[in-house]
Amino acid sequence: MLADGTLLRGEAFGAVGTAIGEVVFNTGMTGYQEVMTDPSYSGQLVTFTYPELGNTGVNTADQEAPRPHVRGVISRELTPVTSNWRAEGDLEHWLAENGVVGIRGVDTRALVRHLREGGAINGAISSDGSTPVELLEQVRAAPSMEGLNLAARVSTAEPYTWTEPCSAAFDTRLQQRPERPYRVVAIDFGIKRAILDRLVAHGCSVTVLPADSSLEAVLSHSPEGVFLSNGPGDPAAVSSGIALVKDLLTQVDLPLFGICMGHQILGLALGGRSFKLPYGHRGLNHPCGSPGQVEITSQNHGFALDADSLPADRVRITHHNLNDHTVAALQLLHQPVFGVQYHPEASPGPHDADHHFARFAALMADRR
Template structure:
């Protein structure tokens, strides 16, 4: 048994690494895959992104909470991450848009936090050892570290998990265009009649829906288990496959849907992140788990001399060698490690990108992919 102070917290990794810190946010014990995000802004958007479902997020930026939390920047109704790991946090925000402090928000949303962690050392460890399951515990008193380690090692690992089914909508709905924040109304294309788009929700972000609308789309969102008939009954001009958490190879219904639509319908299709991987799997490709993933706002992607700085959040990638070059072009590579960052069918209007062009948070270099999708639909009218 080990005795701790009242406000102590620990971070315990499945390889036995123990890091001591202080508790903030909600108190409790949570287990999940530990990952790291290298962005210097956007903690509210990151924590409410469904793609982080069940994960413990290490933020490399040394202080969080300076801008508090506001009512507009959430990517979903509430945080999907289980825990937050930081060096330090601001107790008093300084931003005119803030409605609540960062810590109070975490408490209200039952997100467990630990601060006082040397996040540089932790990230160096994760980069060399890879992502793994970990535990944050702030209800210590007297606790057995061996029993906590057993709980971590008994928890399921990310590979093989279909988490899209945990975060998807349970019903069809039309995205409310009045919900678009004023600052996000960067219109690129304004057709007289909106493009009818069906979005398959594997963990879709609000900012993606807003960008589709801003590019002239009328979007109906369907659950991740939507069937072929469900999609076609809506008579879409285009189909969007969203981002989401978990192992893409485990999302069997989404892969089967994409495969049938590709084989039987000549419709424009666009996938982002998990949706991009699902399109690749439907085209006969394979995916693999990255050692520590790509999560940040400054990943360079490109091919043939064109480079765009991108926002990324994923732990799996498509195997380049598994893609049939007679049918699929690799359009973008992650220039840090050479992994596949974009694909397109050679003779069909089907394409996907591994990164997040909606830039919430992040750079706007890749926003043109939404216009690309809209333009393909416009050409077919």
């Protein structure tokens, strides 16, 4: 049930219940487990445009967090057979065990077209006997994604360190690491394990701090660089993160690297504005770049920075999304600071943009 009254019927899978959230779509042909465990999808019902889910099952190595963060899953088909040498279980039982409600048998092509024409919208998936009238009332009472600080919900409660990879795919892109690891503090707005793995691969020893950390807390770890992570919700609502980045930019001279929400928070700290995209960018084949250089990127975000609001005397926009010309990357002109809107850790997705991690490591090496 969508907030505009659109009703689609299908078959239930996963957990039994009602899930309410923002209905969005992801165009990737693979990586459904990474998507479902990505904290950036907190509060959302994800429509998968690839018509069949579950082919490769699930395994612990592909999880971006200890549990799924999607609120619900919408699929055309769910395979009855799991076939992959890495599989440790099947998708349907895994979703049921983790309390994620799903619906299959839906015309996802029609739903995606509806979302593209009208924009992302709140909705509900229900398998507990709730009536359409009851569901519509609940959906219309649910808050909009605009103004929601979901980073506070998914961020770590306590600091922790990340010095070794957890991903089975880590060694396939292992980089040369320095004799002494670079000390990095990562601010967790909803961080993915694959990002932590890529930081380690490029020579970092990472201390992960909560989203509401202060400048004093960051500096107590004597960092050589600070990383601002991805995360869910409205970046403008993450006031503590914006305040922290303002302090970092004005009071210390450290390399600073932001991805996705971290990139947006960086722009907001510089005095820029963010806005909600009609239906967001969620997929694995978004072209981004500058004249003469294009990267095919993995993306997952519903907000973007307003290019005209960024201070031209401090900021250079280095990459645009070549589909809609929104800001895809920026760097500061006089400080070792940059951010990218997309996901260079490529989990899932292409590896074109992995060099941004090497760029961050090079800034810390120069500072040493």
